[in-house]
Amino acid sequence: MSEPAPAGALQVPKAAELVAAQLRRQIVMGERAEGELLPPELRLMTELGVSRPTLRQALRILENERLVRIHRGRNGGARVSRPTVDTAGRHLNNLLLFQGATLDDVHTARLLLEPAAVARIAGTVSAEDIAALRVAVADSLAATDAADIRRIGSEFHIKLIELTGNRSLVLFARLISGLLDGAMERHDAERRKQRIPSQASGLIEEHSRIVDLIEAGASREAARHWREHLEAVHRQLRKSINTDLVLDIES
Structure with missing residues (x-):
């Protein structure tokens, strides 16, 4: 059982948060266009060097921030949704x-x-x-x-x-x-x-x-x-x- 981090200790970001931050920057800086379908999971996992659970958690973070829209099913995937007023x-x-x-x-x-x-x-x-x-x-x-x-x-x-x-x-x-x-x-x-x-x-x-x-x-x-x-x-x-x-x- 791991020891809890001492009070005031520097918190290391989780892998999913780091992946979400990388994709978030691409979206807000315009590197990913509005409505663009992100690459398939396997390709993103390879590009980002992460596991499927980490990638999916990162996409859930972005979905909660309304920066991607997740469509399930055969023709599903994650589409970019640029931030709006x-x-x-x-x-x-x-x-x-x-x-x-x-x-x-x-x-x-x-x-x-x-x-x-x-x-x-x-x-x-x-x-x-x-x-x-x-x-x-x-x-x-x-x-x-x-x-x-x-x-x-x-x-x-x-x-x-x-x-x-x-x-x-x-x-x-x-x-x-x-x-x-x-x-x-x-x-x-x-x-x-x-x-x-x-x-x-x-x-x-x-x-x-x-x-x-x-x-x-x-x-x-x-x-x-x-x-x-x-x-x-x-x-x-x-x-x-x-x-x-x-x-x-x-x-």
């Missing part, structure tokens, strides 16, 4: 559920991210970028379906972050947007049920104002205006949803 969002949502996070927490994260990004891009974006933002505002104002208005508005927020050119911030913005989408959908449904008029047009007009401020290079005013806009959106949300409750599965 939706997948990351589901993992983040589960983690936030475990941590007891609320919609108020998500709102605070948005407040820390978006106004700073807006201040950063003010006066630095091209005329083409400004024109694209104005088209997005016009599309929102022209939309009549609540789901379309919500989707276009959400993408507008993300477009602002994209203009920073920072891919990490864009990912965070999409994750935050995904967490808020479900709540906003329930908010809209509750307002329709209570026959409360939508205030979406007023909030969208604030999108137009932020474009003006960005174009003018008014960074401080842009940050202040966008912070006030986000606070207004959150106040509207609170009218039909208890935002200090822990996020639920549908958030």
Whole structure:
């Protein structure tokens, strides 16, 4: 019977974890294409120098991480599934559920991210970028379906972050947007049920104002205006949803 490792001892990764790490790197670095069928077991075992049980355990690790899809049967195998924002969002949502996070927490994260990004891009974006933002505002104002208005508005927020050119911030913005989408959908449904008029047009007009401020290079005013806009959106949300409750599965 082997002795347990002493406290604080360096843990040696298992062979399956090392194999999973090697395949994971190939997938995330683009060496394995989306939908690509990995080589048959025997070939992979030879290439990686591992046993069948080790390889299968490594593939199970990657399957749990949604990086491969395992198809059983005669024509089965492991197909590459590149990481997506939706997948990351589901993992983040589960983690936030475990941590007891609320919609108020998500709102605070948005407040820390978006106004700073807006201040950063003010006066630095091209005329083409400004024109694209104005088209997005016009599309929102022209939309009549609540789901379309919500989707276009959400993408507008993300477009602002994209203009920073920072891919990490864009990912965070999409994750935050995904967490808020479900709540906003329930908010809209509750307002329709209570026959409360939508205030979406007023909030969208604030999108137009932020474009003006960005174009003018008014960074401080842009940050202040966008912070006030986000606070207004959150106040509207609170009218039909208890935002200090822990996020639920549908958030």
